[in-house]
Amino acid sequence: MPIPLIRTNYNFLFYLREGSFLQQIDNEEYHVKTNSVVFVSAGTASSLKKVSKRTKGYFIPFTKRSRIFSLxxxxxxxxxMVISIVIYCLSPLGIFNFSGAMTKNTTTRLIGLEHPLAMITAIVLITIGYSKSKRATDVRVKFKHIAIFYSIALALILLRIPWS
Known part of the structure; x- marks a missing residue:
């Protein structure tokens, strides 16, 4: 399934999980192997030359829609966060339950201290990532900031949700 040389008006990313392919970007050819990432900027001429039979991976386009999703x-x-702060201040498990005894019990410590602090930290990371992305002039840097900061924030949110 070779793709002819085309010039796109959006950025995209290839993440190759297994297999290999030959990618031409402008006048350079790159042999992409398993567990590799290829970023192609908007306006760059790109072509997929050769693809192995068992190639699996992801194609992620970054368009204006991506910017809207991050916003x-x-x-x-x-x-x-605003809704959660109101609930935390009104709930008997929230700020009214804050004491030294609360920190000794793992469940109350998670709900009353660890969860709120982790969520605030995640929100700060998302805000920093969006702000850095907005200020960056290079398109690669813009999406790199969003990918890094939003991913760390998502991991932090998922780790500190009281699942049970």
Whole structure:
């Protein structure tokens, strides 16, 4: 399935899980192997030359829609933070339960201290990632900031949700 040389108006990323392919970017050819990432900037001529039979991976385009999704995520977590602070201040498990005895019990410590601090830290990371992305001039740097900061924030959120 070779793809002819084309010039895209968006950035995209290939993540290759297994297999290999030959990618031409402008006048350079790159042999891409398993567990590799290829980033192609908007306006760059790109072509997929040879693809092995068992190639598996991801193609991730970064368009203006990606920017909108990152803004929606930013607004969503800030809205959630406002609602959560109100609930934390009104709930008997929240700020009214804060004491030295609370920190000795793992469940109350998670709900009353660790979860709120982790969520605030995640929201700060998302805000920093969005701000750095907005200020960056290079497109690669913009999406790199969003990918790194949003991924760390998502991991932190998932680690500190009281699942049971």
């Amino acid at each position: 929606i995520a930013l607004v969503s977590v800030h809205s959630q």
